[in-house]
Amino acid sequence: MLGAPRPRAKVSAKRKKTKVVRPIALAAGVEEAVALRECWSHKAEGTPETHEKHKLASLREGCLARLHRTGAIDTHQLAAAERINAAHQLTIADVAVRTARFEPRGSGGGPDAASAERISAVLLERSYTVWRAAVAPHTAMLLAIIVDDMALTAAGRRWRLSDRRARAILIAGLNTWR
DSSP: OOSSOOOOOOOOHHHHHHOOOOOOOOOHHHHHHHHHHHHTTTOSSSOHHHHHHHHHHHSOOOHHHHHHHHTSSOHHHHHHHHHHHHHHHHHHHHSOOOOOOOSOOOSOOOTTGGGGSOHHHHHHHHHHHHHHHHTGGGHHHHHHHHTSOOOHHHHHHHTTOOHHHHHHHHHHHHHHOO
16 A cells, blocks of 8 residues: 555546545555655655654754753743844844835824834844843854754854753843843
8 A cells, every 4th residue: 555656535426527536545554654755756866754753853943942942041041032133133134225215205294203113123123222232252153053943063063062051041131132
């Protein structure tokens, strides 16, 4: 069964008119194996199992997710890393090439038009600036780990720190975020 193509339902005269093809249900273990083979049937070299294993191995989880899974950082520190990443992306997004319009503004303008900016974005950017000042000597390494998803050992090697020291700096930096 595993070497042959998936069996098809027999077509009778009635089914030709209605064109409803019901798939044949296979046993539990056989169904997964046949589905895996059909998924990778377009590949000429290798087995479907090898292709599936390579696909799963190439999907690498992030450095911070691995640290959280192993218990090196807790949930609050992971959430702080996500907020730092969001604040960094928000700050970087402000730096863009903009164009000017010389047409009159039709949005109502007025003296209080600038107050429409979201206060949460301003507070997030302020927290990010305070955090960067607090972790000033190690900001580049922390941003490489948090934003660029650099591995902790690679960051330690690049900034000439031991793995233990790099992890301690990361944890202290994440705890500094408010």
